[in-house]
Amino acid sequence: MVRIFFQRNKCIGCNACVEANRNRWRMSRKDGKSNLVGGKEKRGGIFIADVEDEEYRSNLKASKNCASKIIIIEKIK
Numbered sequence: 001m002v003r004i005f006f007q008r009n010k011c012i013g014c015n016a017c018v019e020a021n022r023n024r025w026r027m028s029r030k031d032g033k034s035n036l037v038g039g040k041e042k043r044g045g046i047f048i049a050d051v052e053d054e055e056y057r058s059n060l061k062a063s064k065n066c067a068s069k070i071i072i073i074e075k076i077k
């Protein structure tokens with residue numbers, strides 16, 4: 001499994017995460033920030049989602065290309 005951490009309040013809406021994985025990231029029409037599909041909000045406005053290993057590379061790309069560096073990807077068991 002792969003754990004995705006996302007600090008949504010610092011998103012500037014650059015769309016790089018959506019380009020990396022269109023199923024996992026989606027731009028909000030309400031506030032122009034990205035949404036982590038399947039993510040649950042934890043303390044401090046951090047959203048977390050646990051996803052399958054197949055998504056590791058695409059979400060790592062989202063993390064690397066994110067303009068605000070607010071996506072962290074971690075392999076978990």
Ligand code: SF4
Nearest residue numbers: 011012014015017066
């Ligand atoms: S890549 Fe980062 S800053 Fe850009 S829309 Fe996605 S989360 Fe927001």
